[in-house]
Amino acid sequence: MADIENELIPTVVVDGVDIVYRVNGTGAGKGSATAALNRMLRKGQAEKAAGVRKVHAVKNVSFVAYKGEAIGLIGTNGSGKSTLLKAVAGLLPVENGRIYTDGQPSLLGVNAALMNDLTGERNVYLGGLAMGMSREQVRDRYQEIVDFSGINEKGDFITLPMRTYSSGMAARLRFSIAAAKDHDVLLIDEALATGDRSFQKRSEDRIRELRKHAGTVFLVSHSNKSIRDTCDRVLWLERGELRMDGPTEEVLAAYEDFTGGPDKDRAKPQPPVAA
Amino acid sequence: MSQVLDTPPPTAAPADGDLAALAARHGLAVSGARPSLPVYVRELWARRHFITAFATAKLTAQYSQAKLGQVWQVMNPLLNAAVYFFIFGVLLGTKKGVPDYIPFLVTGVFIWTFTQSSILAGTRAISGNLGLVRALHFPRAALPISFCLQQLQQLLFSMGALVVILLCFGVPVSASWLLAIPALVLQFTFNAGVSMVMARMGAKTPDIAQLMPFILRTWMYVSGVMWSIDKLAKGHHDWPHWVVPVLQANPAAVYIDLMRYALIDSFHSSQLPHHVWPIATGWALLAGIGGFIYFWKAEETYGRG
Numbered sequence: 001m002a003d004i005e006n007e008l009i010p011t012v013v014v015d016g017v018d019i020v021y022r023v024n025g026t027g028a029g030k031g032s033a034t035a036a037l038n039r040m041l042r043k044g045q046a047e048k049a050a051g052v053r054k055v056h057a058v059k060n061v062s063f064v065a066y067k068g069e070a071i072g073l074i075g076t077n078g079s080g081k082s083t084l085l086k087a088v089a090g091l092l093p094v095e096n097g098r099i100y101t102d103g104q105p106s107l108l109g110v111n112a113a114l115m116n117d118l119t120g121e122r123n124v125y126l127g128g129l130a131m132g133m134s135r136e137q138v139r140d141r142y143q144e145i146v147d148f149s150g151i152n153e154k155g156d157f158i159t160l161p162m163r164t165y166s167s168g169m170a171a172r173l174r175f176s177i178a179a180a181k182d183h184d185v186l187l188i189d190e191a192l193a194t195g196d197r198s199f200q201k202r203s204e205d206r207i208r209e210l211r212k213h214a215g216t217v218f219l220v221s222h223s224n225k226s227i228r229d230t231c232d233r234v235l236w237l238e239r240g241e242l243r244m245d246g247p248t249e250e251v252l253a254a255y256e257d258f259t260g261g262p263d264k265d266r267a268k269p270q271p272p273v274a275a
Numbered sequence: 276m277s278q279v280l281d282t283p284p285p286t287a288a289p290a291d292g293d294l295a296a297l298a299a300r301h302g303l304a305v306s307g308a309r310p311s312l313p314v315y316v317r318e319l320w321a322r323r324h325f326i327t328a329f330a331t332a333k334l335t336a337q338y339s340q341a342k343l344g345q346v347w348q349v350m351n352p353l354l355n356a357a358v359y360f361f362i363f364g365v366l367l368g369t370k371k372g373v374p375d376y377i378p379f380l381v382t383g384v385f386i387w388t389f390t391q392s393s394i395l396a397g398t399r400a401i402s403g404n405l406g407l408v409r410a411l412h413f414p415r416a417a418l419p420i421s422f423c424l425q426q427l428q429q430l431l432f433s434m435g436a437l438v439v440i441l442l443c444f445g446v447p448v449s450a451s452w453l454l455a456i457p458a459l460v461l462q463f464t465f466n467a468g469v470s471m472v473m474a475r476m477g478a479k480t481p482d483i484a485q486l487m488p489f490i491l492r493t494w495m496y497v498s499g500v501m502w503s504i505d506k507l508a509k510g511h512h513d514w515p516h517w518v519v520p521v522l523q524a525n526p527a528a529v530y531i532d533l534m535r536y537a538l539i540d541s542f543h544s545s546q547l548p549h550h551v552w553p554i555a556t557g558w559a560l561l562a563g564i565g566g567f568i569y570f571w572k573a574e575e576t577y578g579r580g
């Protein structure tokens with residue numbers, strides 16, 4: 001048993017995972033209503049005949065993530081990064097294989113729980129409760145969240161409805177609420193590109209802090225810079241397959257080769273990504 | 276390119292069997308599996324503050340853009356009752372022989388609306404909140420329950436209006452008004468149960484949301500919302516003897532008549548079906564427990580595909 005103590009502690013084990021989306025109503029263009037009827041009447045029969053298309057988003061991916069690691073997920077658009085992240089969070093079913101996790105991995109993001117018609121203040125409470133914090137925890141962290149978001153720097157905005165916020169302000173508040181909780185395994189899907197430069201800086205610091213508390217952090221991003229700044233290991237997914245898994249520099253170099261040169265040589269600047 | 280493809284992963288993943296063993300050795304759990312029923316109930320209880328906060332937030336957000344704001348919480352049910360009074364009381368004359376027709380009608384409309392909107396909201400509880408379901412972890416039963424709670428809060432506003440109407444029409448305040456509380460608790464349990472059943476069905480087949488308004492309207496017309504089952508039966512002696520007991524045992528009719536019995540002094544216990552409290556409790560328990568278990572059985576499938 002002694003070697004178990006010396007062994008790295010795994011927090012996420014992904015074991016030969018396939019993820020398949022089924023899309024309804026793609027039956028051969030015309031007559032989609034008949035296809036839908038077919039689908040309802042002939043359950044269990046050939047799905048293709050019934051107009052269901054399968055999209056194989058992740059193919060036979062295996063890896064082990066250990067405590068204290070920050071892992072970047074890279075790959076071109078549609079390569080299955082976000083899908084894999086959702087499956088790790090237990091929000092998408094796997095077709096084959098298994099995902100084992102230590103505790104409950106959480107996606108960083110509470111956007112869906114917030115309501116634009118409510119004040120920022122009430123949204124802080126609502127978002128905190130939605131993430132599973134207790135009322136006392138939210139109350140304790142409330143000031144911290146508001147200060148971090150910087151919403152009140154230009155006046156008392158936290159007591160106004162969120163629909164009156166600028167998009168940058170709203171994104172900052174959302175990130176601040178989401179980052180207020182400590183997680184065992186934290187999954188971040190392109191959250192770093194919100195807000196102005198000073199807020200981005202604070203966000204990166206906060207991510208690093210979260211990483212200290214969290215067992216493991218996963219980060220999906222198209223910005224190679226933020227991957228470099230935060231991650232020490234990178235998984236490269238391409239067309240749903242795990243193409244490379246290794247130290248950040250090594251994988252990023254190969255990836256930059258693949259996508260045509262490092263970031264700075266690109267003609268097009270990175271478009272800002274919504275949180 | 277091939278060179279990249281050939282690079283073996285540096286932290287070489289062990290063979291399949293080893294991964295499962297590794298996970299087992301460190302006590303990792305399978306992600307996204309359905310918790311056992313006791314664990315599920317505990318998780319749900321732990322989220323009770325979220326459930327109430329979400330319900331209140333929805334209720335407040337509903338009228339936040341209207342100029343009159345929260346006044347609509349009371350205006351809405353009152354206007355509803357006014358429309359039904361015009362159609363059934365004035366045009367069709369169903370009020371004949373029903374004492375205190377306006378309190379009778381308004382109570383019926385409010386109590387029915389509670390069940391109707393709970394079930395409608397329940398049908399869309401999962402399918403209409405996929406963003407939330409796909410982003411955050413919580414026992415999904417929190418959603419239909421929260422929507423029913425929102426409707427209960429809405430009903431409490433309506434009840435405030437109802438009390439004013441009752442007093443205006445000279446219905447005396449009496450101790451029996453307290454019976455409204457157990458009646459509401461039972462009705463809420465019933466509504467939450469049915470909502471959970473509908474939430475699961477609506478999550479799998481969103482088309483059900485299109486059908487529900489028709490089913491609910493039919494249900495409303497047989498539930499004695501704007502007419503008295505009792506009075507109608509007396510005018511139709513040719514009906515087979517089982518019709519009236521069946522109409523009266525209908526859960527919506529039971530909860531409506533209980534509330535009328537509690538609030539309106541001219542509505543006598545002889546107008547209630549026999550064993551009305553056991554029937555009301557039975558419906559609540561059947562729907563509440565059955566609906567909860569039915570909903571939990573598909574917990575891991577919500578928000579997918």
